[in-house]
Amino acid sequence: MIYLVRQGQTDWNLLKKFNGCTETELNQTGIEQTKRQAEDLKNVSFDECFCSPQKRARQTCEIIYKGQIVFDERLAEIKCGEFEGTAETAEAMMLFWQAAMNGDKGTESFKDFAKRNSNFCDMIMEEHRGKNILIVTHAANTRVINYYFSGKPKTMILVKQLPKMVR
Numbered sequence: 001m002i003y004l005v006r007q008g009q010t011d012w013n014l015l016k017k018f019n020g021c022t023e024t025e026l027n028q029t030g031i032e033q034t035k036r037q038a039e040d041l042k043n044v045s046f047d048e049c050f051c052s053p054q055k056r057a058r059q060t061c062e063i064i065y066k067g068q069i070v071f072d073e074r075l076a077e078i079k080c081g082e083f084e085g086t087a088e089t090a091e092a093m094m095l096f097w098q099a100a101m102n103g104d105k106g107t108e109s110f111k112d113f114a115k116r117n118s119n120f121c122d123m124i125m126e127e128h129r130g131k132n133i134l135i136v137t138h139a140a141n142t143r144v145i146n147y148y149f150s151g152k153p154k155t156m157i158l159v160k161q162l163p164k165m166v167r
Helices: 028-041 055-064 090-102 110-127 139-150 154-160
Strands: 002-006 048-051 133-137
Touching: 002 055, 002 139, 028 055, 048 055, 055 133, 090 110, 110 139, 133 139
Parallel strands: 002 133, 048 133
Antiparallel strands: none
């Protein structure tokens, strides 16, 4: 079974700012969210735990899971380039996803982002099939990983879901 957890809230999440590479920390709400998640998962015996190396995901993971954690760069949030730290307005979101389609304005291309997350999922399927796996990562990653495991067509990820990817 795959248990997929998005990191808890940060101040940048609360303020609706693009947060890709910037190292932000969980705020008090994020800590409380994570403690509730830990309570919900307390009876699950995980065989492996994988986590984004970014601080907010690490904090989330360390509250939920007390065993050995494998930090994997493929689980890092999408790089937001020039949008990093700016307000996630409707117009900015549209411009961000337009830029991310080609990796313009310092963003990571969505194709590369989806590929690295899919490569991570391929590894899980090949090496950890049938095990209880905890994955702690970020909003956009959770959507790509969810699509991978739920079997939705890749064209749906690229075309129909882009505006919803970072909500």
